[in-house]
Amino acid sequence: MKIYDIEGFPNPVRVRIALAEKGATDKVEFVPVDVMGGEHRTEAFKAKNPDAVVPCLELADGTYISQCNAITEYIDGHFEGPLLTGNTPKERAQISMMNLRAENGLLNAVAAYFHYATPGLGPDLETYQCAEWGNKQKEVAGQTMAYLDSVLADNDFLAGSEFSVADITAFAGLAFADFAKVEIPDSFANLNAWRARVAARPSIAG
Incomplete structure (x- = not known):
């Protein structure tokens, strides 16, 4: 099993x-994929993943799986250990819901701001920009942070009492927010406390 990424x-x-x-x-x-050098946009890489993004999973039989949620779902089902995508239909639905809210409202919103309203990865890679759209998505990211803070007022993790892919996505989204200089207000005490707990997990802290 191979994972193409940066x-x-x-x-x-x-x-x-x-x-x-x-x-x-x-x-x-x-x-490793040389994203800064544009390797992900080459015909050779797009033959593996027509989305032209990382990560991309290659299985031993030559199957390629792209889209982060699909890759993590495969990983969760293929390897032993606590399930990150839920045990019951209800759990899986709730985790999927919160994962998509964290992905669309936070991680992707921050990404849109970074790529469309800032210099991003530089002019060679940022071939189209729209500051109005990017700044609107920055607002969306702030609204989503507020929503996640409210959810964490009553839950240890975003989809209930257990750590899940929703928490992974939100944690990555906040890290991207730091990088893109999107403020995470100190007033979001629940979100910041949750972030500290997640950062201490062995899978992240090392």
Whole structure:
């Protein structure tokens, strides 16, 4: 099993945390992709993943799986250990719901701000920008932080009492917010306390 990625980028981080939670990091070969050099947009890479993004999972039979949620779902089902996507239909639905809220409202919103309203990764990679859209998505990210803070007033984790992929996605989203200089207000005490707890997990703290 191979994972094509670039260490430290938000979506690759999500996959690496999931692998660590399952105790499976050493069961995967990581293949670095030169994103800053545009390798992800080459025809050779797009033959593996037409989305032209990382991460991308390659199975032993030659199957390629892209889209971060699909990759983490495969990892969760393939390796032993606590399930990150839920045990029952209700749990799976709730986790999926919160994961999508964290992904669309936080991580992707911060990404849109970074790529569309700031210099982002530089002019060679940021070939289209729209500051109005990017700044609107920055607002969305702030609204989502407020929502997640309210959820964590009554829950240890975003989808209830157990750590899940929703927490992984939100944690990566906040890390991206730091990088993109999107403020995480100190007043969001529940969100900041949750973040500290998650950062202390062995899968993240090392």
